[in-house]
Amino acid sequence: MKPGIHPDYRPVLFHDVAADAFWLIGSTAATDKTFAHSDGNTYPYITLDVSSASHPVYTGQERKAKTEGRVAGFNKRFAGFSSSK
Template identity: 50%
Template sequence: MQQDKHPDYHPVVFRDRAAGYAFLTRSTATSDQTIDWDDGETYPVVDVEISSESHPFYTGKARTVDTEGRIARFERRYGGGDGPGSAAGTG
């Protein structure tokens, strides 16, 4: 491995404010803020908007949101259900 080509890889605390959860890992991320960790050491802390503790996919709270009526627009355009123009009755 060549020297001075790779970024500094060091321990960093990532804090998810939405879930009130923080975890210590190694990263190249930097921050001016620091936090005192459970082991008595002080580490840089990076605040994140979402992590595995608050992401709907990982928490099991995922839901489908049809904000713009895409399903209704698709059904109007290509026919929905068993009415005329639908592919359900053809064969």
């Protein structure tokens, strides 16, 4: 590898503010903020609006999809109407 052209890879503290969850992960993401983690060390700090801890798809809180299809829904709505007169 050429020296001086690669970003600095270091531990970075990510914080999901919606779920108040923290992750300490190796990253090259640039930030000027720092935060003292529960282990007593200070790390570069990045806030997140959504992560796997707060997003409904990952937490299992998403809306349940309808089990019936479009045709079944149509037939259910118009079951009382007859096309023959």
